[in-house]
Amino acid sequence: MLREIDNFYLTKEEPVKGCLLALRDIILNYNSMLEPAWKYRLPCFMYGNHIFCYLWVDKKTQQPYIAIGKGRHIEHPELIQGNRTFVKLLMIDLQKDIPVETIYTIFDKAMKLYGGNI
Template structure:
C-alpha cells in the first residue's frame, strides 16, 4: 500500500511499521481465538468496524476466518492509517 511500510516480527507477532514507527499488526483474540488486525493509533481513526474495547490508543478490526476478507474495508482503514503518518498527525523520523 505504501513504499514506506516495512514488516518485522515483534512481541511474537507480525508487525508493520511506517518509516520505522509501528502502525499495525496481526494477532488473535485470547478468548475467541479469532484473528484481528490491530491499528496502533486506531483511536485517531473513526470507522464503524474498528473496536476500541478497553484500549486507550489502539483499535482492532476483527477478521472472520470463515468468511471472505472484506478487502475494501481493510483498504479504507489502512489508507486512513497511512494518512495519519503522511500528513504529520503522527510524527515519524
C-alpha cells in the first residue's frame, strides 16, 4: 500500500507529475538536513521541526508551485504573496525548464531565517 506522500505524486498526470517529482529531488538535493514529510495533507520538507517548504498544484491553473515557509520575510521578484499570511509561492511554468538557480537563491534566503547552514 502506498503512503499518502507517495500517492500525492503518483496520482498526478503528466507533465505535472514529472515536474513535482523533479522538484522533490531538487529540494532534497539542496540540503541534506531537509526531510520529506506528510503534514497537513501536504508534501512538506522539514528543517528540524519546521516546515521549510511544501509542494502543491494550483487548482485553477494546474500549475505546480513551491510554497516557502517564512516566505513573508523574503524579498524576491519571483515570489508571490497573494492573500497568504506566512508563505510566498514560487510558481513553476510547465512550459519552461525548472529554474533551479532561482529556487536555490530563494532557499539560501530562507535558510538564513531558520539559522541553518547552506
